[in-house]
Amino acid sequence: MSAEIICVGTELLLGNILNSNSQYLAMQLAKLGIPHYYQTVVGDNLQRIKHVIEIASKRAEILIFTGGLGPTPDDLTCESIADFFGVPLIERPEIIEDIARKYAQRGRQMTPSNHKQALIPQGAEILPNPTGTAPGIIWQPRPGLTILTFPGVPSEMQQMWEETAVPYLQSLGWGKEIIYSRMLKFWGIPESALAEKVSAYLNLPNPTVAPYASKGEVKLRVSAKATSEAEAQKLIAPVEKQLKEITGLDYYGADDDTLASVVGQLLRGFGETLSVAESCTGGGLGQMLTEISGSSDYFWGGVISYDNSVKVGLLGVNPEDLAKFGAVSATVAEQMAAGVRSRLGTSWGLSITGIAGPTGGTEAKPVGLVYIGLAAPNDKVESFEYRFGAGRSRSLVRHLSACTALDNLRRKLLTRSQ
């Protein structure tokens, strides 16, 4: 028993859009424990869609279609399915009513072309679309074969999948064994070093532990197979606890946590506030912090001191030190952090100055050289030097700088409190 994903749309064959629907559906099938061996993309062409149905219906028991449900003549999914199985398309008045009602709510008139969206293969059940006009179908054209269709718009497809397809597939007995995962997140340790530290866990049968890395962040996905989420969590909890103990401060959070959200929780817990002074990141650190709704509780703001005159004028950096050590130096990073903290009156001041590249590097101060300054509530000021490397893009050096600044503050907040 297996399912197969069939994405319909000439725009996919032209490379106009990225096929995110197949990834979403693949993850969903894995979660329900439904085997899945093939995915096919086919254009808006009746004969070719029928050819794909012929192949897929021989090797899978569940065919999942996305796309080709719109009102225009090149939307051919339902027509191809009905044609292949030799049944007529029937106009369903409840679909017409639903479309007319949605148009009325938006103050628009339904057009004749929308009638096409009400045509579904005789005998099929309607899979309602809560937001868009194109409904899907659930249909067993013959025993042992189930067809589900979804519109190509990802948000509509996902909502319909969760609200109607998942309960339907569960009613068929799928999803009794689910896969539940926790994503543990780490900063400040390379993937290879983390993998070595936790090597004893990488061959566990259930839960499994797998490392991932991207843009400076390393993750461990802990996945358990079980009959319920609660059972899976019971399997994961002791492993997660041990992994956290082994990795110590390198672990910063799980799932939806970000460095900014974790730093925010810590600051809120201590009743402390933060300001930032940014040179090479140009506002990126502030943006990360304020991506969190409610960050105004602890983040007061900062200074983007891109030009040296701003470092002197608004942050009080000593012009002689600027001339002597250069804008990218430990001294200037420390004065920036202390300056923003004192001028904004916050508990902490966090600063970044560096060479983001691709130009501006020298032998002594190469692209990727970054200093992070941290001024603490006890007036102590520190700085940290990083060499993020010349091979990296401007965008990545800036991203690593902002994340590493947050990580330094996170570690300080955690170790100081002990």
Added chain:
Amino acid sequence: MSAEIICVGTELLLGNILNSNSQYLAMQLAKLGIPHYYQTVVGDNLQRIKHVIEIASKRAEILIFTGGLGPTPDDLTCESIADFFGVPLIERPEIIEDIARKYAQRGRQMTPSNHKQALIPQGAEILPNPTGTAPGIIWQPRPGLTILTFPGVPSEMQQMWEETAVPYLQSLGWGKEIIYSRMLKFWGIPESALAEKVSAYLNLPNPTVAPYASKGEVKLRVSAKATSEAEAQKLIAPVEKQLKEITGLDYYGADDDTLASVVGQLLRGFGETLSVAESCTGGGLGQMLTEISGSSDYFWGGVISYDNSVKVGLLGVNPEDLAKFGAVSATVAEQMAAGVRSRLGTSWGLSITGIAGPTGGTEAKPVGLVYIGLAAPNDKVESFEYRFGAGRSRSLVRHLSACTALDNLRRKLLTRSQ
């Protein structure tokens, strides 16, 4: 005659990664004018890969594989191809030498498993991989059928495609007619309004004009079919000129231009400088401006005035006006822009204050209400009110705010100079 894309990898069937390779290859095939009707994804399984080869080799003349070329036992692409066509795999010494050389450069020892990557079907040519260890192949297992294989790592695949596959396909006669596109970019006009303005152009045969929209930006893709890029540019140029005339100031740039890069070019041309004062965007406007290398020529920095105390202390906003009109008001936006301009001593000052949501909205000041302030070199200060709408995410409201601020400055720079 057509080509078919076959992506090999169980990680695609589990939804662990997004299939960006198929989009890249689809675009490339379109560019070369090679028809392409089907894409297939299959897991790391010899029998299933052979099954896919059987189907695809009946309906296409060029099979393009990605993935499954690595050194581990689950990398089966070459083995499956050789097995299907009944030829042995041959270890090629030049591949071994190349891998050994790359390992030596990185100070590492080649492992026995790398020998697997040197096995290619008897009679196939090597498609060199300049950066990674896994080479591809180009092979005609029988007359009228060409097989190309590429590693799954997108950067390696793309480099190999451009350096070796494109010249090869061109030598077969493909790409004599190329498709060349220009992407014209617009800000400040909805997609429907732009489409109406340029409706006469949307049915042209060559070049074609097609509208796209995402996150507030509208684009027109102007694509020409011709025998060379120069010929295509000749077809596009008059249409592009007319489209720019019709759309006036709504057009801001083409291809790699961004609002930040266009504003930067204008400022540099005038020899003027800019500073920013950001509330709800928290640094995002500064980040956009500094994403451009060399932006220090005209961007001096700014103030992230997230908390009202920073608006007063660092920008000189009048506390009485703050209390009377609120932080999200035209008055405060104007004082922020004037304040940052005067304190940083720049030609222009640009400010943003608004309610990014999802919380913090009221009936009078709903989520998405944003004021943009602009202080000009002639000391004149203006502000602009926007209602970006409560249905939009915090992230989108912030993005629209920063882009719209840049767009206001762009329009001012262009109209003032006339």
